[in-house]
Amino acid sequence: MTTAVDFVELRVVRVPLRQPFANSVHVTTDKVAVLVTVGHEGIEGYGEGVMEPLPWFREETVDGALTVLGEALVPDLLRHGCADPAALADRWTFVRGNPMAKAALEMAVWDLRARQQGVPLWQALGGDGQPVPVGAALGLADGEGALIETVAQHVEQGYRRIKVKVRPGREQDIVTAVRDAFPDVALSVDANCAYTLADTTMLAALDRFGLDYIEQPLHWDDLIDHAVLAAQLDTPICLDESLNSPERVTAALEVGACSVVNIKAGRLGGLAAVQRAAEACRRVGVPMWCGGMLELGIGRAHNIHLATLAGFDLPGDTASASRTYTRDIVNEPLEATAGLMAVPPGPGIGVTVDRSFLDAVTVTRHRHTGASR
């Protein structure tokens, strides 16, 4: 049966981070997010876009996403409704690329549909709803002393994996310091595309630290160089930025570009894309984990639900919201205990919006209705 959609609201919010978060590309001080609300007969579903104001991660931007959503995807949804959220990705191939814009709207429809049916999102997706093992992703610190202190706090809190950001010239010092202080902790590094094949010898020198994986060492859209690099390292390579569709995940696995996969619904194009990518990974026994984009409560809740799908066998980035924000846009605290994140109970993504705080952090807001088209 086709679900009609009465309205779609696109809202841009700006929420300060508790402290700046640095990787090899950019320092984030405020989270700017596109929040999508879809409504029908008094029930609302929510999605959160992970595109940034400027293309620091992949090409999509907040302004570009608002155009794609407002002028193409939202009118399509209002005009035709939705018979099955899993079919939207295929229906929206008339818009080239822009997986993050598509995901923000598609995820809101999944949430709406699950709430209408009175089932939790994990059930609609085919997950198991069990608590999700999580690790901590730590930004570039001012020095190794400060980093070790931060690692110690997270190890004490029970996080199941520590991932540290690295950049050229700092990687050996950073990893040596953490490994010396914590010989047994599950450890990985994320380069956010900072290296080239010319750095192969230096990256191979990280093999002695027993890392779980090196995340996205090379170019943000590359598969082939990663396959060349993977053949020369003992440490597994995990891809993040390069995987912008389920088809790219399949291709990466076929060429041997990675042996661990970071799943992000926004980057892949939505929850149906996550299901397809997860199926591709399970078929060849490659472990997955759910990555993070400093999500607010709506995106974080979606991540928790999707990470209960089969094959998410490594700790993900969906750590406690309070690590990143002093106040979140949802009422339910999304906090990990001993490295486990419980799935928010109730229909859909299981969280409710803190309306007064949401209004306080809103930059722009536009409501689309079928009547306006």
Ligand code: MG
């Ligand atoms: Mg990453």
